[in-house]
Amino acid sequence: MSIVTRELNGVHFFEINDELTIYTAAMMKQELQDLLSKQDELEISLEKVSDIDSAGVQILILLHQQAEKKGKALRFIKHNRQVIDVLETLNLEAFFGDPIVLPAKEFEYA
Amino acid sequence: MLDDTKKIFIQESEELLEQMENALLEMEQVPDDAEHLNSVFRAIHTIKGAAGIFGFDAIVAFTHPVESVMDNVRNGIRLVDPDLVALLLKCKDHTANLVESISDGQEDISEALLEAGQTLLDELNPEQKSGALDVVKNKRENIEVSDRKNASDDNWVISLDFKSDALRNGLDPLSFINYLKRMGEIVEIITFTHDFPCWEDMEPESCYLSFRIALLSSASKEEIKSVFEFAMDDCELRIIPPRSELEKYLALLEELTGEELNKLGELLIQVGALTEQELSNALQVQSSVLSDDAATQEVKPLGEILVEQHVVSKGVVDKAVEKQESIREKIAQETQYIRVDADRLGQLINLVGELVISNAAVKLLVEKHDLADVQEVVNGVEGLVENIRDHALQLRMVQIGDTFSRFRRVVRDVSKDLNKDVELVITGGEAELDKTVVEKINDPLTHLVRNSLDHGFETPEERVAQGKPKKGVLRLNALHDSGHIVIQIADDGAGLDTKKIRKKAEEKGLIYAGQELSHREILRLIFEPGLTTKDTASNISGRGVGMDVVKRNIDALRGSIEVDSERGKGTLVTIHLPLTLAIIEGFMVGVEKERFVIPLSMVEECVEMDTNEWHLDKNSHYVNLRGQVMPYIKLSEFFGVNYQHGRRGRESLVVVRVGRAKAGIVVDRLFGELQTVIKPLGKVFQGLKGVSGATVLGSGDIALILDVQGLIGLASAKASDVKTLESV
Secondary structure, X not given: OOEEEEEEOOEEEEEEOXXXXXXXXXXXXXXXXXXXXXXXXXXXXXXXXXXXXHHHHHHHHHHHHHHHHHOOEEEEXXXXXXXHHHHHHOOOHHHXXXXXXXXXXXXXXX | OOOHHHHHXXXXXXXXXXXXXXXXHHHHHOOOOHHHHHHHHHHHHHHHXXXXXXXXXXXXXXXXXXXXXXXXXXXXXXXXXXXXXXXXXXXXXXXXXXXXXXXXXXXXXXXXXXXXXXXXXXXXXXXXXXXXXXXXXXXXXXXHHHHHHHHHOOOEEEEEEEXXXXXXXXXXXXXXXXXXXXXXXXXXXXXXXXXXXXXXXXXOOOOOOEEEEEEEOOOOHXXXXXXOHHHHHHEEEEEEOOHHHHHHHHHHHHHOOOOOOOXXXXXXXXXXXXXXHHHHHHHHHHHHHHHHOOOOOOOOOXXXXXXXXXXXXXXXXXXXXXXXXXXXXXXXXXXXXXXXXXXXXXHHHHHHHXXXXXXXXXXXXXXXXXXXXXXXXXXXXXXXXXXXXXXXXXXXXXXXXXXXXXXXXXXXXXXXXXXXXXXXXXXXXXXXXXHHHHHHHHHHHHHHHHHHHHHHOOOHHHHHHOOOXXXXXXXXXXXXXXXEEEEEEEEOOOOOOHHHHHHHHHHOOOOOOOOOOXXXXXXXXXXXXXXXXXXXXXXXXXXXXXXXXXXXXXXXXOOEEEEEEEOOOEEEEEEEEXXXXXXXXXXXXXXXXEEEEEEHHHEEEEEEOOOOOEEXXXXXXXXXXXXXXXXXXXXXXXXXXXXXXXXXXXXXXXEEEEOOEEEEEEEOEEEEEEEEEOEOOOHHHOOOOOEEEEXXXXXXXXXXXXXXXXXXXXXXXXXXXXXXXXXO
16 A cells, blocks of 8 residues: 555544656555545645656646545645645646645755 | 938838728728728838838827727727728828828927827727827837836747647656756746546546646747657647747748748748748648548638647738738839839930931931932831830830829718719729829819819709719729820719800800800810809819819810710710820921921821812811811911912821811921920920920921911811811
8 A cells, every 4th residue: 555544643644655656646546536435534645755747746636626526625735845846846836725834854954 | 301211111101001092992882891901901000110110109109009990990899880981091191191291301290290190099099098199208118118018928838738648658748847947937837627537537647737838938939849849749739939029020021031932831930930840730731631622622721720720820920921922022013113213214215305316317318318228227227216215105104093093082082071972983094194294184183073073963962853873973084095195084963054154254254245156165165264153162163263274284285175064964074185295206297498297196187289189268267178177277377488489389288186176287298207306395485376396307407396286276266157077
């Protein structure tokens, strides 16, 4: 499973622990679909996304649209640098509407 | 002082304005004709462009809103109605005024003119008062504003639609966009998410992405395109150039000096608006259509395909097509026309005249010395000189049509002022005559046309009451007749009231009360000074000055004018004019030792004395030629020639004709045809009756050229009992 359930300070969330690319797109779609069908409210961390490409972005876009359609609360959290870059490049931050917080660790490096 | 470029601007503007006027008048008739619309638009557009180049800001400021209106009309946003056409005509006039004020050398346009322009513009755009005045006044400010505006939308717009197999084929749209960042700054990017499939239908490996990207870059279209080189097969790419780039294309197109006719595609590639590949794609589309459906479908023009594919904007294609057209026209014109200074032509014709005289002198000497071998050469030279003469004269020939079509406006405006409904029909506009004659005929024609509109035509109500068609018809016709051009101005109006003319003429003391006059003679009275039949003078005509001036002008051109009219049916004015004022074919006659030349075109026939075909009736001053009676004049008596030997030679009769009037001229000798170079008489002799000019003979002697028309008049007057017989 590329998506694992995590708990931080008593809050449960899901973490994508794989690359989000054309190679994993089919699998990701399946797993995220399962997840969405079971949960009414879910937070997905993108912190551990090791790579993201256009196919991955498509998945995120579609998942977001689907959640809206089904009336479910979906939030992407903990965007890592690479994800932020891609969303910025494609000007999609506003589309997802999730607050993007720069990881503290990276902030320190910066 | 005007420099040459300014002169060119003025001249071209005048030509364009004339075209514009003609097109507008056509538009009035056929409001939906795209061709006329376009030609109006092009005219105003070109004037604006040229004015911009020369820095005539006032013209730019005025023509720009007019052009915008025309653009709206072209795009169907605004409809053509008579009011708009009338307004546009006024705009045309105003533009002409502006151009004129420049040609007068005024640097600043007068306030009054500017305000008049503003009033027109306000009328043109009632809802939005465009401040053309302010544009001129605050030009600098304006430019700054527009600069800033340009900066904000001076971006390339790239539309990138990936096909669904893009991802499977190993392409990553993201990487292209990242790569694109190297070409310049991505100002804006829109990732289209609205046509994504629903989650269930989505195939994770298919690509659904499409982007619209605004790129600020100084790269060329070809360079930008190269970014997507590897994705060509898997995406739909359209690159829309920024506005400045559009302007650059347009400017480049404008600047292209077309020596040869390029294909549209080549033109567009040349300025960078089109890439090679886009062209080959479009050509493929074009040819595939052709092969698919060759029988039924017309081949789409390349430009249309390019616009459909959004490869090139319509404006650029239009401009390129226009350029292509203008190059084509230019090439065509260059082969057909050279602009030549009229003075130079005049010089050439003078020289040719001298050549004709010199040639005659040589011929005379050759005959005198009986040089048979030289004779042959001289004959050859004579033939060539004749050819040169004809060609030289031909150079000055212009069609009368241009002069005629100027009257469209006159007819339109005047008839509108007078609440009359008159249509102008022009025929024979291709008839040619000497440019100097054309220039001088304009004023008399204007008089006649105005007269006809004012006096001749009835109001539509009156016409209907008389059972005539509501719309009057004014005809301008030109035709060639025996070395003359005949210009006819015919109307189907009320005709001249001979009773009224007679009454007025009696009042003015031009004729005696009760004097017996033929219909034609009464009609001729209208050419007498101070006679008008109109009871009230209008600002158009009716002041009784005009017809006599018209006649004087025509006389000065060695022409004649006749009027024919029937009450209630209409009036026909016929003007005969010589084709040229320089060199004519003459017929030389002699009286004792004097030589006279009669224009050959007026000579009907010559009859020798010995025959029994003609008899002079000295009492009543007429000659009876084979039963035909006509007035005659004896040149020896007329010019008071003294016969040295008291002996008279055989006499001959030359029958001359002008229009319908015929007369006989009795002379001593007939010499035959002669190329006659007309030399004007000095001022002192201009009042002479019966002589219109002089020519130099080969012998160096002078021969007078007879004013045939004047002579006919004098002969008719003498033969007062005998009416001038009309040729049937």
